[in-house]
Amino acid sequence: MNNRMYLTREEEQxxxxxxxxxxxxxxxxxxxxxxxxDAENMIPVSRAHAASSGQEGDLYFVELLADGGAKCRVPTTxxxxxxxxxxxxxxxxxxxxxxxxxxxxxxxxxxxxILSWSCVPYLSENIxxxxxxxxxxxxxxxxxxxxxxxxxxxxxxxxxxLASGVIGKTPKYGLNIRxxxxxxxxxxxxxxxxxxxxxTLLGYHVGKVVGYGVPVLTxxxxxxxxxxxxxxxxxxxxxxxxxxxxxxxYTIEALTVEEAFRGDHPKDKATITDKELGEDYEELQxxxxxxxxxxxxxxxxxxxxxxxxxxxxxxxxVHKGISFWACxxxxxxxxxxxxxxxGIIEKAGGRVVxxxxxxxxxxxxYKEKVGMTDSPKCAYYRRFKDVVVSRLQDCVEAAVKxxxx
Numbered sequence: 001m002n003n004r005m006y007l008t009r010e011e012e013q014x015x016x017x018x019x020x021x022x023x024x025x026x027x028x029x030x031x032x033x034x035x036x037x038d039a040e041n042m043i044p045v046s047r048a049h050a051a052s053s054g055q056e057g058d059l060y061f062v063e064l065l066a067d068g069g070a071k072c073r074v075p076t077t078x079x080x081x082x083x084x085x086x087x088x089x090x091x092x093x094x095x096x097x098x099x100x101x102x103x104x105x106x107x108x109x110x111x112x113x114i115l116s117w118s119c120v121p122y123l124s125e126n127i128x129x130x131x132x133x134x135x136x137x138x139x140x141x142x143x144x145x146x147x148x149x150x151x152x153x154x155x156x157x158x159x160x161x162l163a164s165g166v167i168g169k170t171p172k173y174g175l176n177i178r179x180x181x182x183x184x185x186x187x188x189x190x191x192x193x194x195x196x197x198x199x200t201l202l203g204y205h206v207g208k209v210v211g212y213g214v215p216v217l218t219x220x221x222x223x224x225x226x227x228x229x230x231x232x233x234x235x236x237x238x239x240x241x242x243x244x245x246x247x248x249x250y251t252i253e254a255l256t257v258e259e260a261f262r263g264d265h266p267k268d269k270a271t272i273t274d275k276e277l278g279e280d281y282e283e284l285q286x287x288x289x290x291x292x293x294x295x296x297x298x299x300x301x302x303x304x305x306x307x308x309x310x311x312x313x314x315x316x317x318v319h320k321g322i323s324f325w326a327c328x329x330x331x332x333x334x335x336x337x338x339x340x341x342x343g344i345i346e347k348a349g350g351r352v353v354x355x356x357x358x359x360x361x362x363x364x365x366y367k368e369k370v371g372m373t374d375s376p377k378c379a380y381y382r383r384f385k386d387v388v389v390s391r392l393q394d395c396v397e398a399a400v401k402x403x404x405x
Contacts, residue, residue, distance in 0.1 A: 005034040005171065006041040014167065022070025022111075025061075026163035033160055034171030043133055043172045047075045048165035049121050051137035051158040052108060054081040054101030054360050061159040063103065065166060066110040076165030077116040077126040078108050079138055079158070080300075080327075082356035090365075097361040111166065117355035118329035120230065120300045122149065125331060130252060133176060135164030139377070140234035140299045146244040148229050150252035152176050155243040175244055179262075181253065183216035183246050185209075186266040190219055190273045196227050196305075197374060197391040201277040203232035204284075204376050207240025209270045216246045216260040223250055227302055231375075234299045238377045284376055287386035288405040292369035294395045297327030298358050298378035305392075306336045306352065310344040312396040318349030319402035323366075330354040350399075358383055372398050 007015065015031060017024045034042065052058055081101050087093060109115060116125040119138050128134050128151035136145050137156040145151045154174040156164070164170045175181055187206060193199060206215055215236075224232070224247065236242035246253065246260035254260035296309065309326055318324045326345065328336070333354045336342045342352045356362060358373075359381040372388040372395050373379055379387040388404050398404040 005031060005039050007031070008042070011042060011169070020069040022065040022068025023166060025064050025068060026070060026166040029160060029163045030167060030169065030171055034173065037171060037173035039171035039173040041172055042169040043176060044168060045074060045135045045164050045170050046132045047126055047128060048072070048135040048161045049077045049079070049126055049138060049141055050108075050113065050162040050165065051079040052081060052104060052117075053079060053158070054097070054104050054362075056100055058158050059100055059104050059107070062107040062111060062162060065162065066107040070111055070166045072112040072165040073168035074165055075114055075126060076112075076162065077114045077118070077121040079119050080117050080355055080357040080360065081105055082360045082362040083354065086353070087356070087362040091362060093362055093364060097364070101361070111162070113162075113165065116329065116331075118300055118331070119357060120302070120329065123226075123302065124329065133170070135161045135170045137161040139237035140230055142243050143233040143236065143245060144230060146175055146181070147233070147246065147251045147253075152181075155241065181244060182214065182262040182264065183254075183260040183266060184213040185215045185268040185270070186257070187215050187217045188219050188269070188271045189217055190271055191277050192274055193221055195391065196225070196231055198277065199224060199228035200231040200235050200374070200376060201280050202272065203235030204239050205272055205276055205280050206232075206245075207236040207238060207242055208280075209272075210240055210242060212241045213268075214244050214246065215242065216248065216254075216257060216266070218248065218257055220247060220250065227305055230299055230302075234375075234377050238380045281389070284379060284389040285387075287370045287388050290370065290403045291322065291372045291388060291398055293323035293325065293366060293371050294399045295325050295327075295358055295371050295373045295378055296375075296392065296395065297325070298373065298375040298381075300357070301326055301328045301332065303332050303335050303339070303341075306332065306341045306345070307339070308392060309350070309396070310341040312393060313348035313350060314344050316348055316400050318399045322399050322402055324348075324350035324399045326350060326352045327357055328352060328354060372404060
């Protein structure tokens with residue numbers, strides 16, 4: 001019997017093992033989290049997203065639940081792993097690494113997850129509605145779901161999100177409570193923010209300044225696009241831990257600064273100009289000159305972004321010796337194939353790949369290589385020696401010329 005967080009009779013039965021070992025282990029994790037955060041009780045979730053990976057840290061828990069007979073009670077999507085057959089045909093991946101990935105994917109299938117293998121499920125495969133309580137892990141997904149959509153989720157781990165998908169519930173604490181969703185830090189944006197990459201840098205800087213909290217951003221020059229918001233969300237969790245933010249008038253829960261702070265007066269404030277973003281840009285660089293590969297799609301590229309890659313590469317050729325990769329979801333690639341974007345990119349010498357991201361063992365061939373990317377998050381994972389981080393246009397030009405700078 002749990003002595004702190006109230007459990008219903010069914011929840012107690014799950015915890016006691018009546019519904020099998022898999023559900024029992026999932027409930028044990030959720031109860032431990034609830035107790036740690038002084039949650040009063042569990043609340044239902046309508047969907048979940050588990051930040052799965054082809055690595056051992058994820059393998060243990062998903063196999064524990066699958067072997068114990070657990071099945072997802074609510075729709076639960078999955079983060080990227082990698083296409084074993086595709087990458088084994090190209091790279092010499094250690095058999096042990098490949099076996100872990102294979103077992104991870106098989107276990108998620110056995111537990112009844114939706115095998116989306118995408119880090120942007122909120123765009124197509126698993127879209128919450130405003131006001132829904134969900135359990136989403138993944139660094140861009142949590143702030144996007146909370147801030148842009150207005151659903152409610154805490155910053156879940158892969159394991160806690162999967163546990164919620166299996167149980168259909170989550171402890172009531174943190175951002176599941178309205179009072180905790182108010183702003184904690186005022187950011188006055190005086191930077192020009194001309195394109196997606198500027199929002200990438202903005203997110204990176206906000207993460208550094210705020211660390212952990214709910215920033216409220218004012219002074220934005222225009223309504224951010226979907227891609228700009230995705231970039232902001234992802235990069236604010238590279239340098240910080242931002243699970244929610246407000247852009248009054250643009251994001252859904254606050255039309256004004258006063259509404260974002262719920263009448264409180266923010267004690268923490270900062271101003272961000274082009275100067276700060278320029279300094280962040282320089283800070284991210286660890287290389288110049290010759291590059292070995294370009295890696296795009298961290299987070300997974302949208303159809304619009306793949307279209308821009310196709311436009312920039314149309315009629316051109318990637319330099320001999322340069323590998324050019326764009327990562328996306330299987331859903332998006334199917335549309336890119338039909339639209340012709342994939343064909344243009346491949347004709348130029350690039351590759352559009354699905355079900356994977358840079359943080360997977362399939363990229364072992366680039367361990368001692370120099371890469372270029374438009375994503376500080378991709379650079380952070382550092383499955384390569386050195387990196388240049390710059391705009392998409394710069395990445396394409398470097399890929400064609402074979403060098404940067």
